[in-house]
Amino acid sequence: DAKTTQPPSMDCAEGRAANLPCNHSTISGNEYVYWYRQIHSQGPQYIIHGLKNNETNEMASLIITEDRKSSTLILPHATLRDTAVYYCIVRISNFGNEKLTFGTGTRLTIIP
């Protein structure tokens, strides 16, 4: 799986949009971008994933650049409960590449 690069930490004011960047310059054409988050002492929580097109769900939006070398996870109205470590993972979604490879992620702190 391609490696990803994320900033180690970020702060965001409560109520503002949190924009978390991820670089994946070696991503291949059939690799998806997945985002998970881990709130202290809990298991990772799936947020969103995409291949080429931008995606939105009830939790977040995922913006993938046209060349697919980077992406941004957007939490539109951050709350204190969004404080967590956010992981960007690229993964080929086919048999033989089942495991997720987690990096160090971005520790997002929402400031009241």
Add this chain to the structure above:
Amino acid sequence: GAGVSQSPSNKVTEKGKDVELRCDPISGHTALYWYRQSLGQGLEFLIYFQGNSAPDKSGLPSDRFSAERTGGSVSTLTIQRTQQEDSAVYLCASSLTAKDTQYFGPGTRLTVL
């Protein structure tokens, strides 16, 4: 619906004892995964099941670690002769098929004294 569940939530054991950790995947999910997370570290893949078979055991750190899955559902991770370095949170995930999104359970925190 019900998510992935794991038991126990916490386990404290003495060095040298055997432990069994249990994972109940989401109903209907054919793929099941075990990961572990040591204090302050990232998640480390251990083993993956498709049905009752384990095509990828590459992450098991030693032969003291084993896992099985029965009936295409519940899985048990067994650690024999536990060592202090086995202390970690053991996480289980499941997905509808191996190509699909993985959903994680809350984990079992194992402490080896």
